[in-house]
Amino acid sequence: MAKTVDARGLSCPQPVILARKAIAEGEFPIEVLVDTVTSRENVRRMAEKAGYKVRVEEMGEEFKLILNR
Amino acid sequence: MRERLTRFFASRWGIILAGAVIGILAPLLQFLGNPPNMGICVACFERDIAGALGLHRAAVVQYIRPEIIGFVWGSTIAALLFREFKARAGSAPIVRYFLGMFAMIGALAFLGCPWRALLRLAGGDLNAILGLAGLAVGISIGVLFLKSGYSLGRTARTHMAVGWITPIFMGLLFLLLLLRPQFSKDGPIFFSTSGPGSLHAPLIISLVFGLLIGFLAQRTRFCTMGALRDVILMKDTHLISGVGALLVVAFIVNLILGQVRFGFAGQPIAHSSHLWNFLGMALAGLAFALAGGCPGRQLFLAGEGDGDAGLFVLGMITGAGFSHNFSLAGKPDAVVEGALQVGGLTTFGMVAVLFGLVACLVIGFTMRERA
Numbered sequence: 029m030a031k032t033v034d035a036r037g038l039s040c041p042q043p044v045i046l047a048r049k050a051i052a053e054g055e056f057p058i059e060v061l062v063d064t065v066t067s068r069e070n071v072r073r074m075a076e077k078a079g080y081k082v083r084v085e086e087m088g089e090e091f092k093l094i095l096n097r
Numbered sequence: 098m099r100e101r102l103t104r105f106f107a108s109r110w111g112i113i114l115a116g117a118v119i120g121i122l123a124p125l126l127q128f129l130g131n132p133p134n135m136g137i138c139v140a141c142f143e144r145d146i147a148g149a150l151g152l153h154r155a156a157v158v159q160y161i162r163p164e165i166i167g168f169v170w171g172s173t174i175a176a177l178l179f180r181e182f183k184a185r186a187g188s189a190p191i192v193r194y195f196l197g198m199f200a201m202i203g204a205l206a207f208l209g210c211p212w213r214a215l216l217r218l219a220g221g222d223l224n225a226i227l228g229l230a231g232l233a234v235g236i237s238i239g240v241l242f243l244k245s246g247y248s249l250g251r252t253a254r255t256h257m258a259v260g261w262i263t264p265i266f267m268g269l270l271f272l273l274l275l276l277r278p279q280f281s282k283d284g285p286i287f288f289s290t291s292g293p294g295s296l297h298a299p300l301i302i303s304l305v306f307g308l309l310i311g312f313l314a315q316r317t318r319f320c321t322m323g324a325l326r327d328v329i330l331m332k333d334t335h336l337i338s339g340v341g342a343l344l345v346v347a348f349i350v351n352l353i354l355g356q357v358r359f360g361f362a363g364q365p366i367a368h369s370s371h372l373w374n375f376l377g378m379a380l381a382g383l384a385f386a387l388a389g390g391c392p393g394r395q396l397f398l399a400g401e402g403d404g405d406a407g408l409f410v411l412g413m414i415t416g417a418g419f420s421h422n423f424s425l426a427g428k429p430d431a432v433v434e435g436a437l438q439v440g441g442l443t444t445f446g447m448v449a450v451l452f453g454l455v456a457c458l459v460i461g462f463t464m465r466e467r468a
Contacts, residue, residue, distance in 0.1 A: 039188065039252065041330060045243060065181055066318050089183075
């Protein structure tokens with residue numbers, strides 16, 4: 029069961045904070061929805077630094093980051 | 098090509114490059130005419146713009162600074178070229194407007210925004226240490242709020258016009274700068290003939306350097322507040338490596354240009370009232386953290402189409418008007434008949450900084466979303 033974090037429309041550092049909270053809860057995979065390149069890169073950088081695998085799907089003007097162990 | 102450039106700018110080397118370029122251009126702006134230790138100061142420059150428009154009547158600080166215009170347009174150009182221009186607004190706008198005001202009141206108490214704090218330090222002005230310490234404390238308080246669910250709410254995509262308002266407003270300011278109209282006898286547009294407002298690099302150079310910095314900062318998401326915040330929040334050093342590059346390079350360039358003088362007392366356009374340097378920047382730091390960006394970042398966001406950031410900028414500009422009209426701004430150290438007169442704040446200024454801190458704490462406490 030994928031956990032979804034909807035961080036669309038939230039300004040930094042909210043997307044990263046919410047993603048980190050989801051990671052701490054430990055239910056993988058985690059889907060993080062963002063709608064800016066900035067948020068996409070911030071979440072990706074945080075997740076990769078924490079050792080998780082990140083896959084990015086582009087959906088129009090939004091991005092879905094899928095985090096896995 | 099665009100994809101490769103985007104990845105470079107998003108990388109650590111990209112933001113270090115941006116910081117280094119700013120570290121070269123800012124001291125150069127000072128060398129070419131901008132005030133001492135003020136090659137770039139977003140707060141001071143927005144205050145100068147407020148003065149030029151007549152929003153305050155402090156005659157020594159009135160000039161439409163092209164750097165601010167360049168920051169916004171440079172960001173707009175970058176956003177358009179890389180397809181990141183997005184008109185968006187709607188995230189607690191009035192709160193952001195007042196956060197901008199409080200941020201300016203705090204910054205003017207210290208006589209600088211975080212950019213100038215770094216440049217003052219790079220010029221030997223050790224008072225900046227107090228300022229940066231206060232900034233860190235203010236941001237730390239903001240981080241506590243962020244961790245406990247503080248949020249100004251979601252922004253929403255909106256009509257193109259909303260995104261273009263700030264860039265067009267900057268265009269109007271540029272026209273006023275060029276045409277120098279006088280709207281009434283003894284009225285605006287004012288151009289200081291003495292004091293810091295009269296010290297400026299040639300217009301074209303200020304504009305071009307501003308455009309360059311605006312472009313690089315938009316691409317790399319350069320943010321002096323975020324730099325400290327990310328270290329405090331999650332030990333992330335990406336943004337601070339850019340800020341560190343700015344500081345180191347600016348110091349080296351200042352040494353080469355002979356623009357370094359170490360000390361606390363009598364530093365240019367600065368005061369050595371330690372407590373209020375600290376508290377002023379604490380207020381500014383808290384306000385920037387609550388609003389999601391340092392004053393430079395707010396300009397770059399506004400250039401990208403963010404209407405809420407544009408409101409923060411307007412809050413800062415009008416806040417500068419209030420600050421000088423109500424005698425809230427810091428007064429620099431002065432040497433009178435050989436004796437040092439430590440500058441600082443009036444009682445009004447002190448009350449305003451404390452009030453601002455309380456107001457920001459209230460905003461932080463009350464705008465939290467329970468998980």
